[in-house]
Amino acid sequence: MSWSRDDLVRRAAAEVRDGQIVNLGIGLPTEVANFIPPGVSVQLHSENGLLGMGPFPYDDEVDPQLINAGKQTVTALPGASTFDSALSFAMIRGGHVDLAILGGLEVACNGDLANWTVPGKLITGMGGAMDLAAGAKRVVVLQSHVAKDGKPKLVARLTLPVTALACVHRVITELGVFDAAGDHFVCVERAPGVGDGEITRGTGAPVRFA
Amino acid sequence: MSWSRDDLVRRAAAEVRDGQIVNLGIGLPTEVANFIPPGVSVQLHSENGLLGMGPFPYDDEVDPQLINAGKQTVTALPGASTFDSALSFAMIRGGHVDLAILGGLEVACNGDLANWTVPGKLITGMGGAMDLAAGAKRVVVLQSHVAKDGKPKLVARLTLPVTALACVHRVITELGVFDAAGDHFVCVERAPGVGDGEITRGTGAPVRFA
Amino acid sequence: MSGKVYATVDDALAGVLRDGLRVMSGGFGLSGNAEACIEALARSGVKGLTIISNNCGNQGQGLAVLLKNRQVAQVVCSFIGGNPDLAEQYLAGTVKVELNPQGTFAERIRAGGAGIGGFYTPTGVGTVVAEGKEIRELDGRRYVLERPLRADLAIVRAAVGDRLGNLRFHRTSRNFSPLMAMAADVTVAEVDRLVEPGALDPDDVHLPGLFVKRIVEVRTHKDVIEFRTTRPRPGGAGGAG
Amino acid sequence: MSGKVYATVDDALAGVLRDGLRVMSGGFGLSGNAEACIEALARSGVKGLTIISNNCGNQGQGLAVLLKNRQVAQVVCSFIGGNPDLAEQYLAGTVKVELNPQGTFAERIRAGGAGIGGFYTPTGVGTVVAEGKEIRELDGRRYVLERPLRADLAIVRAAVGDRLGNLRFHRTSRNFSPLMAMAADVTVAEVDRLVEPGALDPDDVHLPGLFVKRIVEVRTHKDVIEFRTTRPRPGGAGGAG
Numbered sequence: 001m002s003w004s005r006d007d008l009v010r011r012a013a014a015e016v017r018d019g020q021i022v023n024l025g026i027g028l029p030t031e032v033a034n035f036i037p038p039g040v041s042v043q044l045h046s047e048n049g050l051l052g053m054g055p056f057p058y059d060d061e062v063d064p065q066l067i068n069a070g071k072q073t074v075t076a077l078p079g080a081s082t083f084d085s086a087l088s089f090a091m092i093r094g095g096h097v098d099l100a101i102l103g104g105l106e107v108a109c110n111g112d113l114a115n116w117t118v119p120g121k122l123i124t125g126m127g128g129a130m131d132l133a134a135g136a137k138r139v140v141v142l143q144s145h146v147a148k149d150g151k152p153k154l155v156a157r158l159t160l161p162v163t164a165l166a167c168v169h170r171v172i173t174e175l176g177v178f179d180a181a182g183d184h185f186v187c188v189e190r191a192p193g194v195g196d197g198e199i200t201r202g203t204g205a206p207v208r209f210a
Numbered sequence: 211m212s213w214s215r216d217d218l219v220r221r222a223a224a225e226v227r228d229g230q231i232v233n234l235g236i237g238l239p240t241e242v243a244n245f246i247p248p249g250v251s252v253q254l255h256s257e258n259g260l261l262g263m264g265p266f267p268y269d270d271e272v273d274p275q276l277i278n279a280g281k282q283t284v285t286a287l288p289g290a291s292t293f294d295s296a297l298s299f300a301m302i303r304g305g306h307v308d309l310a311i312l313g314g315l316e317v318a319c320n321g322d323l324a325n326w327t328v329p330g331k332l333i334t335g336m337g338g339a340m341d342l343a344a345g346a347k348r349v350v351v352l353q354s355h356v357a358k359d360g361k362p363k364l365v366a367r368l369t370l371p372v373t374a375l376a377c378v379h380r381v382i383t384e385l386g387v388f389d390a391a392g393d394h395f396v397c398v399e400r401a402p403g404v405g406d407g408e409i410t411r412g413t414g415a416p417v418r419f420a
Numbered sequence: 421m422s423g424k425v426y427a428t429v430d431d432a433l434a435g436v437l438r439d440g441l442r443v444m445s446g447g448f449g450l451s452g453n454a455e456a457c458i459e460a461l462a463r464s465g466v467k468g469l470t471i472i473s474n475n476c477g478n479q480g481q482g483l484a485v486l487l488k489n490r491q492v493a494q495v496v497c498s499f500i501g502g503n504p505d506l507a508e509q510y511l512a513g514t515v516k517v518e519l520n521p522q523g524t525f526a527e528r529i530r531a532g533g534a535g536i537g538g539f540y541t542p543t544g545v546g547t548v549v550a551e552g553k554e555i556r557e558l559d560g561r562r563y564v565l566e567r568p569l570r571a572d573l574a575i576v577r578a579a580v581g582d583r584l585g586n587l588r589f590h591r592t593s594r595n596f597s598p599l600m601a602m603a604a605d606v607t608v609a610e611v612d613r614l615v616e617p618g619a620l621d622p623d624d625v626h627l628p629g630l631f632v633k634r635i636v637e638v639r640t641h642k643d644v645i646e647f648r649t650t651r652p653r654p655g656g657a658g659g660a661g
Numbered sequence: 662m663s664g665k666v667y668a669t670v671d672d673a674l675a676g677v678l679r680d681g682l683r684v685m686s687g688g689f690g691l692s693g694n695a696e697a698c699i700e701a702l703a704r705s706g707v708k709g710l711t712i713i714s715n716n717c718g719n720q721g722q723g724l725a726v727l728l729k730n731r732q733v734a735q736v737v738c739s740f741i742g743g744n745p746d747l748a749e750q751y752l753a754g755t756v757k758v759e760l761n762p763q764g765t766f767a768e769r770i771r772a773g774g775a776g777i778g779g780f781y782t783p784t785g786v787g788t789v790v791a792e793g794k795e796i797r798e799l800d801g802r803r804y805v806l807e808r809p810l811r812a813d814l815a816i817v818r819a820a821v822g823d824r825l826g827n828l829r830f831h832r833t834s835r836n837f838s839p840l841m842a843m844a845a846d847v848t849v850a851e852v853d854r855l856v857e858p859g860a861l862d863p864d865d866v867h868l869p870g871l872f873v874k875r876i877v878e879v880r881t882h883k884d885v886i887e888f889r890t891t892r893p894r895p896g897g898a899g900g901a902g
Contacts, residue, residue, distance in 0.1 A: 021871045050591070052863070058653045059650045059653070062645070063590075065452055065592060072647040074649070076863045078859025079827060081861075081870065084599060085525075086530040089524075089527065089775075091773035091871060092776075095869075096871050123500065123519075128522040131522060258836055266892045268894045274833045275692055278889075281888050284709055288618025291625035294867075295836045296767045296840050298767070299764030303782065333760075334743075338763040341764035344783050372789075414814065536768070537801055539777050563779070590864065
């Protein structure tokens with residue numbers, strides 16, 4: 001039985017270490033904030049210029065000029081700081097963000113990531129994705145194991161346009177947790193009841209089981 | 211009769227235009243601040259991170275953490291701002307400082323400036339001199355016309371180590387005001403009673419008289 | 421000193437606007453926009469603009485109004501999702517779009533204002549962004565050479581400004597605005613509140629006044645929220661049962 | 662969260678100090694120095710240090726104490742005037758000195774902290790600074806390629822800091838400190854006043870806390886003034902007759 005959406009997000013939250021600076025990508029990764037284990041204290045970085053991002057505001061606290069990178073209204077926790085975009089991306093590019101949890105379209109076993117565009121679909125732009133992928137100290141990708149048409153999304157070599165090369169450390173899918181290990185993935189954890197065969201069949205690159 | 215030290219500084223102060231951002235080099239140029247004509251309002255930039263520098267403080271106002279680039283205690287005028295050194299030199303390098311008035315050792319008629327070191331003498335370092343010379347929109351140099359041994363300091367080609375190339379617009383000496391004009395200087399103003407011959411003899415490059 | 425303060429945004433933009441202008445506009449989506457300046461640009465009817473802005477408006481609002489009016493020839497940005505006007509004109513080939521990674525976008529603007537001729541960034545190596553650009557290995561890592569961005573005009577919004585142009589921004593509205601103010605020949609700041617010099621402590625200034633050429637007080641803004649996300653107040657008087 | 666706050670500078674520097682360390686030190690001359698950290702470095706006796714600092718002390722004080730103690734092997738700086746200890750050891754060949762234009766020095770440190778592999782600056786073209794470096798013409802102007810500076814340790818002083826490392830500097834004491842804090846593996850901040858998170862408004866933070874790994878409150882400083890320049894108070898009670 002593979003992991004549910006919430007299981008997936010909860011498993012991703014277990015990647016977060018106490019004291020880290022963490023950037024959560026737009027979409028599913030944003031929800032990781034809700035599952036960070038008690039006792040683990042992190043500071044959330046939002047690349048539009050906020051460190052120490054808090055939860056969504058109460059209705060009477062909404063500030064149109066206090067938003068996250070997904071343009072949702074948020075709050076600033078005690079100890080937060082605001083800054084311009086050059087400094088925000090200096091943090092990312094300079095390796096000061098300990099962990100980025102990002103969505104993915106394809107991850108190759110050498111750590112290459114594709115998550116910003118699909119040829120033929122309407123282009124939206126990379127936003128901060130390339131900087132985060134190339135700059136964060138550790139990159140964890142949350143994605144489904146295979147595409148809707150059954151095509152593997154963990155692959156030997158990317159077929160989609162690159163976001164950044166050799167940047168992904170770990171991929172979490174509904175089937176388990178996979179580390180990029182060069183010419184293969186290492187499956188370091190399985191969702192309950194998921195067998196080797198299911199994983200191997202759904203993966204477009206060699207998988208070793210830890 | 212050539213200009214006195216005060217005449218020289220007063221003449222330099224006449225270079226300053228209303229509304230300008232002005233950086234005054236260490237030493238004689240610093241004194242220009244005392245001679246800025248009434249009605250001319252400028253903001254003084256100090257490269258250690260202050261815009262809107264005011265006069266020396268009253269005795270009971272001295273703040274050890276409010277100094278100019280010469281490490282003298284100063285004040286901040288209403289409307290002043292403080293910033294880090296990267297932004298301070300972004301201002302200089304980016305052409306946001308309208309006028310720099312600097313001391314000189316040698317100026318060539320093509321605008322090359324030497325003002326940071328003399329071979330054989332104890333080296334002190336260039337500090338902000340190279341950035342100011344290369345970056346300010348207009349560079350005016352204050353210096354004596356000839357060295358103590360009578361050697362010209364306005365020359366056809368520098369003999370001393372370069373601070374920046376083709377950066378000086380104007381040189382003010384005790385004999386007059388000289389614009390760097392490529393293969394010659396143009397004398398645009400003379401101190402009272404100073405004749406062509408005195409200037410020509412003391413200058414190591416062709417001089418035209420405007 | 422000849423003042424920087426203008427009575428209206430139209431006055432502040434007078435003599436600057438022309439067809440083909442390169443305009444930097446601060447803000448992130450619709451948040452922290454120089455709304456009155458954008459409206460004045462729309463009113464002016466100038467055409468063939470290059471807009472340098474992270475999103476070029478969104479949801480038909482903000483800078484997207486200039487797109488609707490067919491005043492824009494080119495957009496330099498990092499993200500165009502949620503901007504149907506831009507998508508449509510981009511697909512139709514009537515507007516050129518140059519996409520930049522957001523950090524590269526910010527750093528290029530900073531370089532433009534700071535007199536840096538180019539810089540090497542690891543972002544974009546191996547991607548479409550690096551195509552046609554120099555790739556260089558430095559100390560064992562590969563970098564792309566990126567070049568500065570400059571503009572004729574920058575329009576930025578700040579929470580407070582003084583008569584000398586010193587600005588202070590509110591929360592995440594700072595984003596690209598200080599960088600853009602450095603990188604344009606003329607920067608017009610639209611401030612919620614105009615104060616006298618000295619009202620801002622020197623250590624409280626976010627953007628020193630020398631980067632701002634013109635300033636105008638605009639007291640009200642629409643402050644459109646793209647995604648109004650809230651949480652219930654636990655056990656609050658008005659909370660759901 | 663495991664805390665960043667240490668009781669003493671010796672605690673804060675424990676486990677970091679070793680011979681051959683590369684140390685960035687904020688301050689301009691003797692102003693705005695992390696005085697207690699410098700004293701702790703002196704006490705520790707570590708040798709062969711590379712000091713990256715605009716002046717490396719002055720007038721026998723500040724970082725010059727490390728020079729006196731023969732703890733320094735190399736200095737990377739922009740200005741060494743007024744520093745007889747440095748001049749003497751430089752001429753004797755016992756300390757290497759690498760001079761940088763001050764703006765290039767600042768920008769190299771920023772690049773080190775910002776993940777920039779190198780940048781092109783017009784400063785230094787045609788000078789001794791450019792010797793052995795790439796010169797490149799870009800859009801008709803000549804530039805020198807300069808490379809980032811990084812360090813093992815940065816020591817900075819700030820006026821206020823909170824327990825998360827957020828810092829606020831006083832007046833011109835900011836100078837290189839925020840840049841150095843970004844460019845070192847470990848940054849120790851010595852703050853006049855330590856406050857709780859939330860005491861500093863997010864918009865009032867000069868240096869976000871993620872750049873500071875360790876923080877220690879040091880309430881008193883010598884604050885040596887190199888040139889105490891004053892003017893008489895006109896007609897003041899204590900004014901000269």
